Amino acid sequence: MNVPAGLSAALHHFPETLELLARVQEFYNPDLRIYKTQSADSRKDFALKHGVALWHSDVNKFHYLTKVEPLQRALAELETVAWITGRRRDQAVTRSQMQVFEVDHNGRIKVNPMAKWTYKQTWAYIHKHGVIYNPLYDQGYTSIGDQPLTTRVALGEDERAGRWRGSNKTECGLHI
Template identity: 65%
Template structure:
């Protein structure tokens, strides 16, 4: 199969089956180094600034330091916790991030969003809420950044829907989607963070292992799945970005 890409970087010669076998249990650094070496333009990291995302940012910006800093695409949904936005600002300064923030086009505050789409849209139509705040801004961002390959922070052990996730796959637009932490566990991400004394969201220490939008993210009790606090009671395991 031939895979079409943008930005004059072709992945048509990449054998995804062979690469997935090679990288299935590889350290994320090895996978990210391959990306930097083989996709010199059009490589983007998408980040919600959870601990797994920050591990990859640390590898890219502290360790690998490619000549062209990899853009970090952040979705400002307007509903992030204040601690998340503070962390984004700290990380931008610390790593001198090539930060690209995307948000819904028509509104610029929670009040304006509620006025246009109704109060607590997530309670009435969570799919529409995610489309407006995440899916459309993400696709617009990936397009405007001429993305050939994008890096995610997903791990197989995060949810049953991710258990068989490959390291390398194609998205619906035939871009390469890279999951360097696929074989890692939460414990490994935190061990890396401790080893390199990384900054992280203080909410992680307050019962929030996975942090999303403030109105629809709750604390997780001991023994619960780490993503149990996301969309609690809504019957969802994904926001739609990775479906």
């Protein structure tokens, strides 16, 4: 049985992330439903409607429009009872107490199968089993989100240091 999977796909992904998505679809052939922002069909259209750099002027609105609302719509349209994340406890202090099974604010079960894994264990598994991954990881990115809000991480920096660099933000809103 091929269970439908919803993906909240922002307009502002790296090209490498979109290429990864195409490779995953080709290799695994999932029943993947892509959910994008309803407010624009392209980056140019998004900029015309919301400003050239909404991620600078109102990052919470940017994340709501490009990630949170599409995910909420996907979960509702797919009549989701449970959903799976790739979050780990060691990614951030805000995730350190995360459980493997949680209930989200809408009563859905949220499964975090990698909650107890470490960064090192994750990469050992990826390499041992030939899991397809984003090539940006090989270029110094350790946590990949929207292109305008994600930077490379220097050796010794926290894994998520490249996300929202220079701000106090620690989550995009999907898991709050």
